[in-house]
Each structure stands twice: as C-alpha cells, then as structure tokens.
Amino acid sequence: MANPASLVKYVLYLGDNNLILSQRLGEWCGHGPVLEQDIAMTNIALDLLGQSRMYCQYAAELSGSNKTEDDIAFLRKEQEYNNLLLVEQPNGDWGQTLVRQFLFDSWHYYLLHALVDSKDQNLSDIAQKSIKEVTYHLKYSSEWMIRLGDGTDESHKRMQNALNELWRFSEEPLIMADYEKDLVESGIAVDISTIRESVQKKRQDIIREATLSIPEDEFMQTGGKEGKHTEHMGYILTEMQYMQRVYPGQEW
Amino acid sequence: MNLRDNFQARIDRDEKIEPKDWMPDDYRKTLIRQISQHAHSEIVGMLPEGNWITRAPSLRRKAALLAKVQDEAGHGLYLYSAAETLGVDRATMLDDLHTGKAKYSSIFNYPTPTWADMGAIGWLVDGAAIMNQVPLCRTSYGPYARAMVRVCKEESFHQRQGFEILLTLCRGSEEQKAMAQDSLNRWWWPSLMMFGPNDADSKHTAQSMAWKIKRFTNDELRQKFVDATVPQAEILGLTIPDPDLKWNEEKGGYDFGEIDWTEFWNVVKGNGPCNRERLKARVDAHEKGAWVREAAMAYAEKRKKKQQQKVA
Numbered sequence: 034m035a036n037p038a039s040l041v042k043y044v045l046y047l048g049d050n051n052l053i054l055s056q057r058l059g060e061w062c063g064h065g066p067v068l069e070q071d072i073a074m075t076n077i078a079l080d081l082l083g084q085s086r087m088y089c090q091y092a093a094e095l096s097g098s099n100k101t102e103d104d105i106a107f108l109r110k111e112q113e114y115n116n117l118l119l120v121e122q123p124n125g126d127w128g129q130t131l132v133r134q135f136l137f138d139s140w141h142y143y144l145l146h147a148l149v150d151s152k153d154q155n156l157s158d159i160a161q162k163s164i165k166e167v168t169y170h171l172k173y174s175s176e177w178m179i180r181l182g183d184g185t186d187e188s189h190k191r192m193q194n195a196l197n198e199l200w201r202f203s204e205e206p207l208i209m210a211d212y213e214k215d216l217v218e219s220g221i222a223v224d225i226s227t228i229r230e231s232v233q234k235k236r237q238d239i240i241r242e243a244t245l246s247i248p249e250d251e252f253m254q255t256g257g258k259e260g261k262h263t264e265h266m267g268y269i270l271t272e273m274q275y276m277q278r279v280y281p282g283q284e285w
Numbered sequence: 286m287n288l289r290d291n292f293q294a295r296i297d298r299d300e301k302i303e304p305k306d307w308m309p310d311d312y313r314k315t316l317i318r319q320i321s322q323h324a325h326s327e328i329v330g331m332l333p334e335g336n337w338i339t340r341a342p343s344l345r346r347k348a349a350l351l352a353k354v355q356d357e358a359g360h361g362l363y364l365y366s367a368a369e370t371l372g373v374d375r376a377t378m379l380d381d382l383h384t385g386k387a388k389y390s391s392i393f394n395y396p397t398p399t400w401a402d403m404g405a406i407g408w409l410v411d412g413a414a415i416m417n418q419v420p421l422c423r424t425s426y427g428p429y430a431r432a433m434v435r436v437c438k439e440e441s442f443h444q445r446q447g448f449e450i451l452l453t454l455c456r457g458s459e460e461q462k463a464m465a466q467d468s469l470n471r472w473w474w475p476s477l478m479m480f481g482p483n484d485a486d487s488k489h490t491a492q493s494m495a496w497k498i499k500r501f502t503n504d505e506l507r508q509k510f511v512d513a514t515v516p517q518a519e520i521l522g523l524t525i526p527d528p529d530l531k532w533n534e535e536k537g538g539y540d541f542g543e544i545d546w547t548e549f550w551n552v553v554k555g556n557g558p559c560n561r562e563r564l565k566a567r568v569d570a571h572e573k574g575a576w577v578r579e580a581a582m583a584y585a586e587k588r589k590k591k592q593q594q595k596v597a
Contacts, residue, residue: 060338062351063354064335064566066577068362079348079351127573181584188576276340280458285450285454
C-alpha cells in the first residue's frame with residue numbers, strides 16, 4: 034500500500050507542471066511574433082491551465098479539508114510546489130519558449146499515454162481527457178522545432194542556443210522522485226523506465242530533423258519535483274499569488 | 286446609369302457589396318481605414334487586459350481572461366482578412382499602425398491598475414463596442430458585415446462576463462466594492478468617448494451613413510449606450526460619476542454631462558496615459574518576431590524546393 038502523502042505529492046507534481054508552464058505561456062499573450070502563433074500559444078496555455086485545474090481539484094479533494102482548487106494553486110509556499118525546473122525557466126525569445134515546450138511535450142505525451150492505465154481512476158480519467166490536447170501540443174512544438182532549426186542561419190543559431198541553455202533541465206522528468214517510486218509499486222504512478230526510450234527517441238528524432246545537436250556532457254539539474262526550485266520560481270509566485278495574498282479569503 | 290449611381294442604387298436597395306464588385310475609390314478607402322482601425326483596436330486591446338493574465342485572482346478567472354484576450358486576437362484576424370479583400374495586405378496595415386499613420390481605439394490608451402478593470406472593460410468598453418458593432422452586422426460591405434456577425438456574438442459574451450466580474454466584487458467586501466467603484470470612475474467617460482466626436486464635429490459621418498457603412502450617428506449610439514448602461518449600474522449598486530445624469534421623461538432617455546473633448550483629442554493625438562507603452566509593445570512584438578517570420582518563410586521555401594526536386 035502506497036503512502037497517501039505520496040499520492041498528494043504526485044498529483045501536485047503533475048498539476049504544478051501544467052500550472053507553471055501555463056503561467057509562463059500566458060506572458061506571451063498579446064506579444065507573439067505573428068497573430069496566428071499568438072493564438073496557438075494561448076491555446077496551449079489554456080489547455081494546460083484546464084488540465085492543472087483537474088489536478089488541483091483532485092489535490093483539494095485528497096487534502097480532506099474544505100480546500101478549493103484555488104487554495105491549492107495559489108496558497109502554497111515555494112517549496113510546496115513540485116513542478117519541474119524546466120517549466121519555470123523564463124520565456125526568453127520565441128525559440129527558447131518552443132524548445133522548452135518541446136522538451137516538456139516530448140515527455141508529457143508519453144507520460145499521459147502510460148498514465149491512462151493508472152490504478153487511480155481519477156488520474157486515469159485526467160490523462161484520458163488530456164491526451165488529445167497534448168498530442169496537438171507535441172505536434173505543434175515538434176513542427177516549430179524543425180521549422181526554426183532548419184529555417185535561416187539566425188533561427189538555427191537561436192534554436193541551438195536555446196537547446197544548449199535548456200538541455201540541463203531535460204532529464205529531470207525521467208528521474209523518479211521517491212513519491213513516484215512509492216506509487217509505481219501500487220500501479221498508480223507511471224514507471225518512467227517504461228517510457229524513457231520513447232521520450233529519448235522522440236527528442237533525438239526531432240532534434241536531428243531540425244538540424245540541431247544535443248549538447249554533450251551536460252550536467253543535469255534536478256530538484257523541482259522535491260520543491261527545490263531555481264530563483265525564477267519566487268518571482269512567478271509573487272505575481273501569480275498577488276491577489277490572493279493581498280486580499281485573503283475573498284470571492285472573485 | 287453610370288457606375289457611381291448604379292453603386293448607390295444597390296446600396297439603397299440594401300444589397301451587399303462584394304470584393305469583386307465595382308466600388309468608388311473613396312468607399313474603398315473609407316472601409317480600409319475603418320476596418321484596419323478596428324483590427325488594430327482588437328490587437329492593441331489585448332494589451333491592457335493581457336496585463337492581468339498572470340495575476341488573475343482565481344483559476345476560473347485566469348482561464349476566462351486568457352480565452353477572452355485570445356478572442357480579441359481572433360477578431361483581429363477576421364478583420365485583417367476582411368480588409369485584405371479590399372486590396373491591402375496585413376503587413377502594410379501593420380506598418381501603418383507601427384508608424385502611427387493608422388489609429389486604434391483611444392480607449393486602450395488608459396491603464397488597468399486593478400483587477401476591477403477587467404470587469405469594467407468587459408462591461409463598459411465591450412458594451413460600447415457592441416453598440417457600435419451590432420449595426421455593422423448589416424453594413425453594406427459583405428465581408429465586413431460577415432466578420433462582424435462572429436465578432437458580435439463573442440463580444441456580447443465578454444460584456445456579460447465583465448458585468449459578472451463586477452457583480453462579484455459588488456457583492457463582496459467593502460474593499461472589493463470600492464475597487465469596482467474606482468474602476469467605473471476611471472472608465473465611464475473614456476467609454477462615452479469611444480463613440481467619437483459629436484455629430485456636428487464628425488467629418489466622416491454623413492458620407493458613411495449614405496453608403497450605409499454606418500447606420501446610426503455617434504450621438505445616437507452614445508445615447509443608446511447610456512440608456513442601456515445606467516440601469517445596469519443600478520443593479521451593481523455603483524454610482525455613475527456624472528452629476529448631470531438624470532432621466533428625461535420627454536425624450537425617453539437620460540440626459541448626461543458634457544464630455545471633456547480636450548482630453549479626447551489629447552489622447553487621440555498620442556498624449557494619453559499609455560499611448561507610448563501600447564505602441565511600443567506592438568512594435569517590440571513585431572520586431573522581436575521578425576526572425577521567426579523570416580525563418581518560417583525560408584523553411585517553407587526549402588520544403589518547396591525539395592519537393593520539386595523529388596518530382597523532377
């Protein structure tokens with residue numbers, strides 16, 4: 034029997050990834066390089082936000098108190114968020130945003146396909162509902178990786194720089210936290226070893242097609258899944274939590 | 286009958302003018318000016334609300350706001366496409382915006398310092414826009430009229446959503462209600478200015494009415510807006526910041542105070558609180574996106590060549 038605390042941590046991990054990445058993508062709204070892509074990126078932000086709400090609602094239910102999705106999303110301290118370091122990284126230029134998106138989607142897609150078989154019915158349902166959206170996200174970010182990697186000299190250089198910058202965060206989703214290991218035994222969490230090859234192959238294929246190269250001997254940064262974040266996280270939360278902190282306990 | 290008379294006769298019969306039909310040059314120019322200005326307003330209009338996406342107070346509000354601002358982008362797209370049917374391309378229209386040659390609605394040059402502004406913009410700004418836009422669904426130029434049908438459906442949803450944001454604040458704490466009142470105080474007069482100068486001072490109105498591009502005058506629309514909005518303010522329990530506002534039984538509408546036209550022209554000329562910031566944000570997005578647009582073109586070109594080689 035898995036520790037109930039592990040399930041809470043895992044649900045928060047999955048929800049926080051979507052919440053924080055959506056927060057980052059929301060920063061682009063109205064500032065995209067061309068109207069059609071502004072709309073597309075906002076679509077992805079909306080999908081991820083919708084998915085994070087399902088996890089936050091589940092986490093609220095698991096808390097056993099009368100907490101709401103907003104209490105879960107807005108009223109935790111930095112160390113209580115379990116998102117990957119990758120998703121909290123700044124948008125940078127459009128290329129960096131797309132590389133971040135691709136590194137995320139190329140894991141998220143396979144994770145959800147496996148999570149459908151979770152013995153936890155709620156997680157299985159959320160995964161089922163999210164797959165269609167995330168299939169589109171992966172298609173979108175893969176196509177743009179290739180388009181910009183194999184576009185002009187400048188775009189190629191920018192994409193390679195972005196990949197060099199973000200690659201160190203690419204391994205974290207493939208390393209299981211203790212709470213994941215605990216839940217794998219009871220069939221709740223995805224055993225990462227079952228999807229690792231698919232994720233890596235997808236990344237290699239797209240990066241190769243984009244005429245880019247994977248940085249070698251990069252030291253892999255981890256910690257987000259356990260609440261140890263980069264310095265960016267505090268600023269994200271300061272902005273995101275502003276209203277809830279200044280006007281506590283009110284209806285909006 | 287000559288071309289011009291024939292054109293006017295079609296307008297008088299309420300026929301729609303379509304892109305390939307003959308039209309007077311000044312009809313075309315008026316439409317390009319109006320539709321592109323409208324498209325620019327949608328795009329610049331994303332900015333004051335976009336401000337609050339990262340700070341929205343709840344997940345539900347965040348999702349609704351993201352979707353709303355995305356709708357504005359969609360409206361911009363339909364409208365740029367409608368303008369393109371008149372023979373002007375989007376890049377030219379954007380250049381005109383960025384150099385200040387083309388205008389956008391002055392309302393977006395006001396700041397959004399509080400969350401209540403997300404309510405006030407929906408309720409008042411989208412509300413005023415709807416007054417202007419519903420008659421445009423019957424405007425004489427077909428592509429514009431059809432774009433407006435879609436735009437209006439979404440705008441009326443936005444208007445209700447804005448009202449509902451304010452209603453929640455007005456039913457909340459004293460602090461929240463004060464936030465709503467402060468926002469109404471700031472947005473009321475600029476919203477009335479959205480209808481443009483008084484009819485006597487409006488240089489385009491008469492011709493646009495004859496061409497049935499416009500169906501009502503600025504002052505008629507402004508009056509309709511005031512009459513529709515005052516009862517809504519009463520439901521909210523908010524006070525409209527106009528001591529001269531009172532019901533006029535005889536005309537069956539409200540009398541209201543004089544608009545500060547000095548402020549209006551000042552903002553039109555570029556001296557509003559956020560004119561520089563709004564334009565700079567648009568220019569920055571365009572310039573920083575140049576490499577993405579160029580790369581997408583270059584990639585498409587490469588693909589085409591590869592396919593041609595395959596065929597050969």
